[in-house]
Amino acid sequence: MLVTKQPVLRKFWYPAIPTTELSSSPKPFELLGEKIVIWLNAAGKPAAVQDRCCHRSAQLSIGKVVDGNICCAYHGWQFDSEGACVCVPQLKKDEVISASYKVQSYRCTERYGYVWVCLGEPLIDIPEIDEATKPDYRLLHEFYEPWKCAALRVMENEFDLAHPTFVHTTTFGSEEHPIPELMKLTETEWGLHVHGVLGVVNPELQQQNLKMEAKQTFRTLDMTWFMPFTVKLQITYPNGLTHIIINTMTPINDSTSQMVQFCVRNDTEADTKSSDVVAFDRAVTLEDKHILETTDYDVPLSVSQEQHMFTDKPGIVMRKKLAALLKAHGEVEQTKSNNC
Numbered sequence: 001m002l003v004t005k006q007p008v009l010r011k012f013w014y015p016a017i018p019t020t021e022l023s024s025s026p027k028p029f030e031l032l033g034e035k036i037v038i039w040l041n042a043a044g045k046p047a048a049v050q051d052r053c054c055h056r057s058a059q060l061s062i063g064k065v066v067d068g069n070i071c072c073a074y075h076g077w078q079f080d081s082e083g084a085c086v087c088v089p090q091l092k093k094d095e096v097i098s099a100s101y102k103v104q105s106y107r108c109t110e111r112y113g114y115v116w117v118c119l120g121e122p123l124i125d126i127p128e129i130d131e132a133t134k135p136d137y138r139l140l141h142e143f144y145e146p147w148k149c150a151a152l153r154v155m156e157n158e159f160d161l162a163h164p165t166f167v168h169t170t171t172f173g174s175e176e177h178p179i180p181e182l183m184k185l186t187e188t189e190w191g192l193h194v195h196g197v198l199g200v201v202n203p204e205l206q207q208q209n210l211k212m213e214a215k216q217t218f219r220t221l222d223m224t225w226f227m228p229f230t231v232k233l234q235i236t237y238p239n240g241l242t243h244i245i246i247n248t249m250t251p252i253n254d255s256t257s258q259m260v261q262f263c264v265r266n267d268t269e270a271d272t273k274s275s276d277v278v279a280f281d282r283a284v285t286l287e288d289k290h291i292l293e294t295t296d297y298d299v300p301l302s303v304s305q306e307q308h309m310f311t312d313k314p315g316i317v318m319r320k321k322l323a324a325l326l327k328a329h330g331e332v333e334q335t336k337s338n339n340c
């Protein structure tokens with residue numbers, strides 16, 4: 001599936017940029033192949049429009065913010081949050097700005113410390129992460145970086161309980177547990193849920209982070225997939241610690257995704273330093289990245305094109321649900337072969 005060629009994917013929300021990166025200067029971002037510019041308007045709210053001036057096509061993101069509007073660096077035209085041109089310095093005082101002077105604007109809002117953007121009419125809301133707002137949990141921002149792979153490959157990987165033994169060899173993968181003890185899948189309207197138990201190694205940094213001396217332990221996993229490219233991975237350890245990873249692979253274009261990951265935990269900085277939590281998750285994600293960036297970005301939704309085993313069931317359900325979504329919106333899966 002080539003994500004930029006499936007219009008229905010424009011009807012979902014994606015985190016585009018951490019709110020901390022938005023200041024007085026505009027920031028460019030590419031979402032599903034669409035170049036956009038994001039900035040803070042006069043009310044301090046994020047705004048997103050097409051990163052292309054309607055006058056002579058200059059990139060608006062190299063301009064500046066003036067009175068909460070984005071100001072083009074070429075001739076100084078200004079556009080508001082709705083994309084309407086509100087200032088043309090070359091017009092005489094009594095001249096009215098034509099309504100055709102406008103750029104495409106997009107829905108844009110803040111959640112969990114990120115600016116989320118939807119390029120179309122949203123089919124569903126931003127995934128609800130209850131724990132992110134609970135007082136006994138803390139939210140740690142982890143990673144924001146481009147990965148050279150398809151978002152769907154990462155979604156499948158998160159639910160693939162056979163890969164840790166081979167991929168996470170320096171972190172938690174256990175040779176003694178090549179398959180999960182338990183894997184129970186439930187489909188939901190807009191995704192799926194897997195309840196699983198996996199035996200894992202508990203290396204030294206994790207022994208400190210988890211306050212558990214055992215060299216092996218079991219992770220109880222509650223994994224939720226939110227269509228199309230967000231996963232909530234809740235890990236509960238025998239000592240009661242809950243570590244929840246929220247990862248969205250925001251599709252930049254067909255072959256690249258912006259990895260946006262934060263975690264929510266029911267412990268405190270005094271229990272475990274956030275830098276240690278991030279250090280362990282960094283090592284884990286780099287192990288995944290190393291493999292996933294070697295995979296084909298044109299992930300086939302048809303299950304006949306790759307081979308499968310029982311631990312691939314969540315990925316197979318994802319492919320089927322995405323295929324059904326395309327069909328429901330009158331779309332045919334676009335691939336490299338039918339686009340050459």
Ligand code: FES
Pocket residue numbers: 053054055056057058072073074075076077
């Ligand atoms: S190209 Fe933007 S104002 Fe001229």
Ligand SMILES: [Fe+2]
Pocket residue numbers: 157158163164167168284288
């Ligand atoms: Fe992994």
